[in-house]
Amino acid sequence: MIRTSLRAGVLAVAALAAAQGAQAQLFGDDQARQAILDLRQRFDQAVTAQNRLVDENAQLRRGMLDLQQQIESLRGELARSRGQEEQLTRDIGELRQKLTAQQTLEERLQKLEAGEAARAADPSAQASAPPQGGEPAAASGGEKQEYDAALAVFRAGDFKGSQTGFANFIKRYPRSTLAPSALFWLGNAQYATRDYKEAITNFRSLLTAAPNHQRAPEAMLSIANCQIELKDTRAARATLDSLVKTYPQSEAAQAGRERLSRLK
Structure with a gap:
């Protein structure tokens, strides 16, 4: 999904650049260059934001995996604890008998x-x-x-x-x-x-x-x-x-x- 959005952003910037190029012929080279620089800056900012979102998403996934592992570990410890408690109860019963x-x-x-x-x-x-x-x-x-x-x-x-x-x-x-x-x-x-x-x-x-x-x-x-x-x-x-x-x-x-x- 993030890659698709990035591609769409690139295409949009290219389209805008083409449009500005056409306008440059009407309003002069300086204005065209400035418009292109602005577009590139906005594009770089968009790419940076996209990359930051990708990194944050990856960190979030790693955090969720770690949390899932901790939950599974706690479940295993709880199961072992219950098993030990049941065995202790059986041992006490046999001892009483x-x-x-x-x-x-x-x-x-x-x-x-x-x-x-x-x-x-x-x-x-x-x-x-x-x-x-x-x-x-x-x-x-x-x-x-x-x-x-x-x-x-x-x-x-x-x-x-x-x-x-x-x-x-x-x-x-x-x-x-x-x-x-x-x-x-x-x-x-x-x-x-x-x-x-x-x-x-x-x-x-x-x-x-x-x-x-x-x-x-x-x-x-x-x-x-x-x-x-x-x-x-x-x-x-x-x-x-x-x-x-x-x-x-x-x-x-x-x-x-x-x-x-x-x-x-």
């Missing part, structure tokens, strides 16, 4: 240890404990050490490490009196790492191998908890109903009744 799971497991562990201590102090309770058919009467020293080592890893919050320990124990001592307890804590460790399907498998293995074990009610309650986490509400209700019917006097059954009331 892990803390909640760990607290729940610690509470279970404390209750179970308190029950074991009470039974150990009451000989009649030990005498009335249901036998585990086909299992040795007591665990050997080596078995107990390996079991305690895996349980210590679990208590330290290393749930992945405790899974390895309990799984190895069960593989080496499948008929040990501690095998059902190892299955129980293996399932709890898997629950803590949100491996709910494998946790259900091990809790069910405990119920199949030792349905009268002291931890059987807790194992069934844990199955229901896993099913709730998996959004399988129908299966969770069925498991809780079975828990209440099979172990009606247990603390786990009481907790199961409460969960059933919330699921309905």
Whole structure:
């Protein structure tokens, strides 16, 4: 557009110069020369103004490009900031879930240890404990050490490490009196790492191998908890109903009744 205007200006000046040349013949050479000088001065001023407009337009375009780049940079920084905020929110949520799971497991562990201590102090309770058919009467020293080592890893919050320990124990001592307890804590460790399907498998293995074990009610309650986490509400209700019917006097059954009331 600017070049077109410049060309038009040049043509106009040429036309004027031609007209003045014709007039010079009528009014004299001096007047003609002066008129041509005036026209050239006006033409030079017009060219200068045009060039200045071209430069200003170029500067304006560069400024707009710089501004656009700054806007895009700010948008990128804002997107990264939002992404970091979302990731932080997810990390906080996962941390809260892990803390909640760990607290729940610690509470279970404390209750179970308190029950074991009470039974150990009451000989009649030990005498009335249901036998585990086909299992040795007591665990050997080596078995107990390996079991305690895996349980210590679990208590330290290393749930992945405790899974390895309990799984190895069960593989080496499948008929040990501690095998059902190892299955129980293996399932709890898997629950803590949100491996709910494998946790259900091990809790069910405990119920199949030792349905009268002291931890059987807790194992069934844990199955229901896993099913709730998996959004399988129908299966969770069925498991809780079975828990209440099979172990009606247990603390786990009481907790199961409460969960059933919330699921309905």
